[in-house]
Amino acid sequence: MSSSIDERKLSIDERLSLDNFEIDKESHIIVDTNICKRCVSKVCVYACPAHLYRLENGEIIFNHEGCLECGTCRIVCPLGAIKWNNPRGGFGIHYRYG
Numbered sequence: 001m002s003s004s005i006d007e008r009k010l011s012i013d014e015r016l017s018l019d020n021f022e023i024d025k026e027s028h029i030i031v032d033t034n035i036c037k038r039c040v041s042k043v044c045v046y047a048c049p050a051h052l053y054r055l056e057n058g059e060i061i062f063n064h065e066g067c068l069e070c071g072t073c074r075i076v077c078p079l080g081a082i083k084w085n086n087p088r089g090g091f092g093i094h095y096r097y098g
Contacts, residue, residue, distance in 0.1 A: 024091035027064035028084070029073065035081035036060040047076045069093055 036042075042060065044053040050068045054061050069092055074084035086092075 018096045019093055020096060021066060021093055022091045023065050024088055026088070028087040028092070029062070029064050029067065030083040031060065031062045032081045032083075033060060035079050039077075039079050039081065041078065043076045043078065044073045044082065047072050067093065 037059065039060075042053075042055060044060065045055055049070060049072065050066050052063055052065075052067060053073065067087075069087065071084050074082045
């Protein structure tokens with residue numbers, strides 16, 4: 001008996017692959033990298049579920065494309081270096097599972 005997509009549980013990666021991203025050239029997230037330089041923990045690198053933050057030569061590098069719009073980065077930033085707004089209308093992630 002073959003299993004269809006509706007009969008089995010999908011993994012997180014499989015669910016996310018169903019979503020659609022409308023990428024805006026203007027980021028809805030502003031990262032003050034000067035403040036980031038003072039941060040010891042760099043917790044955004046580890047907390048972002050979409051892995052949009054990374055360390056490169058000790059500095060935070062950020063890309064807004066693929067943002068899941070959860071706001072985790074803004075919440076966990078201990079120095080308030082991340083300003084998060086909703087994307088402009090029609091842009092961002094469009095969840096299509098369920």
